[in-house]
Amino acid sequence: MTNSARARRIALAGLLAGALGGLAASTLTGCGIAPTGVIDAGEPAYGVKAPGKPVPDVQLYFLGPAGLRAASRPAKAAVGPEEAIRLLLEGPNEAERQRGLTNVLPVLPGRITADVRNDEVTLRLPMNAKRLDTPSVSQLVCTAANASVPGSRHPAEVRVTLVGDNVKVGPMVCGGTNAFPLIQAGPSPSATPAG
Secondary structure: OOHHHHHHHHHHHHHHHHHHHHHHHHHHOOOOOOHHHHHHHHOOOOOEEEEEOOOOEEEEEEOOOOOOEEHHHHOOOOOOHHHHHHHHOOOOOHHHHOOOOOOOOOOOOOOOEEEEEEEEEEOOOOOHHHOHHHHHHHHHHHHOOOOOOOOOOOOHHHHEEEEEEOOEEEEEOOOOEEEOOOOOOOOOOOHOOOO
């Protein structure tokens, strides 16, 4: 093949590529979709999942129209019970409010701290623990149980106790939509010695 034939083929290929590019551009601009501005649609996407590594998140429990509901928020690292409770007390974000979620916890006179040991969490409240209603207790228990707790237990197996003003409530477990008192297994009536 001569140099002039090669030059003609290259020129022809360039002309063909330009024509196809122009055709594609005119097709895409003529599809009838008008440009829009920025649309506010809730929280922005966070990070990219690395293969084999789940993106950490934190589960906060708010009250919704049909009862207690989880709201998952992205996190940079695992979130422990105390930090999860702090986020819970800040209330639902805009996207969660649009889903009908609300916080029923009362305004507290101080902060809540958490003591964590294996599959047990003790939340120390700045008020009498028995003054909280059932939905408030469920919000606290389920948020703490679904946070990062040592021991790799399923959230339904994490025992949560509320302590405030020397009053103890619990231990309790999260049943998904409510907190329930942990039923301690004792000896069965047939196992007691006859006397």
